Amino acid sequence: MGNDHVTSLQVARRAGVSQSAVSRVFTPGASVSGKTREKVLAAAEELGYRPNVLARAMITGKSRIIGLVVAYLENQFYPEAVERLSVALQQKGYHVLVFMASPTKGDVQDVMREILDYQVDGIILASVSMSSVLARRCHEHGIPVLLFNRAQDDDRMSSVTTDNYQGGRAIAAHIASLGHTRIGYIAGLEEASTQRDRERGFREGLEEAGLSLAARELGNFEYARARVAALEMFAGPARPEAVFVCNDHMAFAVMDVIRSKLGLRIPEDVAVAAFDDTPIAAWPAYDLTSYRQPINRMVAQTVDALLQRIEDRDAPARRVVLEGELIIRGSTTPRQEG
CATH class of the missing domain: 1.10.260.40 (lambda repressor-like DNA-binding domains)
Incomplete structure (x- = not known):
């Protein structure tokens, strides 16, 4: 007791x-x-x-708590990131407090109030829509902020991302190499840096191969919305032969629709590629070609950059862009018989 x-x-x-x-x-x-x-x-x-951790925080001015702001956990990339960030920070003697923010822009106030109430030492923002407003508020209160898996044009903030642009280019080159000419793209949330960079890389990669985009739909990084996008794109007679879906989470929805709603085969009728390489991408049911985000390196760089800013408030912000790797699976290349 x-x-x-x-x-x-x-x-x-x-x-x-x-x-x-x-x-x-x-x-x-x-x-x-x-x-x-x-x-x-x-x-x-x-x-x-x-x-008494909180009493000590009041004396030392250090809570040893890091706030992690996430907006939605149904995207399989985030639970894995949360788990790995928590473990890595615990090894450094910090605890992670997860703040759930609704994906809409409205509730920055509420989250901000909570963050200040807990006197967190630093913040990792892994949420999509409210990054800029929240980050500015935290900065005004002297709390170091790091953007995880997104970037924005603000020199005061550190960010850690995969090279989303190069990933998009790599996927374009792979799809072009398979001989496909009618190619579609299903976009994420328009204002997300990840979406913009992946699409720009993909379009430029296609151009380089003498191709252009035949169809584009918006999936907003949501499963249900991506299903609708897939129905729009593939129900007609002039459907694309290949599609790049902006992340795995949406790609699973797209593959489900292509097979079970439209009765088409992957990859024979439609080749599908995506981005993140979450654990489910490797499941035999999906066997999804995907550009792998180097999550361990992302986490290590995040912890390193954030703790440096906590220990030295004047340390310059870091912009870390890490190279990923295209993992080619059966969703783009037919399985060899035998």
């Missing part, structure tokens, strides 16, 4: 060490000998002592 009234002084007496030694044991990253640590933890366990 935890006892609210046990103090660090009582723990120090029981362990036969100084009060500052107890404090160091419970401060992530502080240096303390293994022997002292064992004595202090044993005494704390016996007495039921828990350090």
Whole structure:
């Protein structure tokens, strides 16, 4: 049973060490000998002592909490990112507090109030629509902000992204190499930097191969919307022979429609390629060709850049653009028999 009234002084007496030694044991990253640590933890366990993290935050001005703002978790890329960011930050002695923001622009106020209430040391913004407003507010309050999986034209903010432009180009080159000429594109949310960069790379890559876009629909990064987009694109007689879908989450919807609603075969009737390479892309049901985001490197760079800004407020913002890799699977190339 935890006892609210046990103090660090009582723990120090029981362990036969100084009060500052107890404090160091419970401060992530502080240096303390293994022997002292064992004595202090044993005494704390016996007495039921828990350090009051929030009280310490008020004294030191550091909560060791990082706010992670996400807008929607049905896109399989984000749960994986949240998990890996949490683990990586815990290893550095920080805790992650997830703030759910609705994908609409309206509720920056509410999220901002919560973020300030918790006195977070830094913020990772992984949400689509309200990045710019929220980021500006946080900056005004002196909270370092990092944009994860999106970029924007603001020199004060660090960002970590995959090279979305090169990814789009790589997909265009791959589709062109298969000999397809009627090619479609299903776009994400128009204002997202990821959408803009992927489409620009894809269009320029097609141009280079002497091709152009035959059809374009908007999927807004939503499963239901992507289903509608696929019906629009593939129900008519002049349907594209290949389609690049702006992310995996929408591509699964598109593949479901192509097969079960329209009775077409992938890749024989329509080749499908996407972006992210989430775990589900490798499932046999989808076997989806996708441009892989290097999530481990993205997470490492995110943690590194954010903690540097927390430790040194004057550190320059970093813009990290990482190379991904096109993973070719059965959705674009027919399986070899035998």
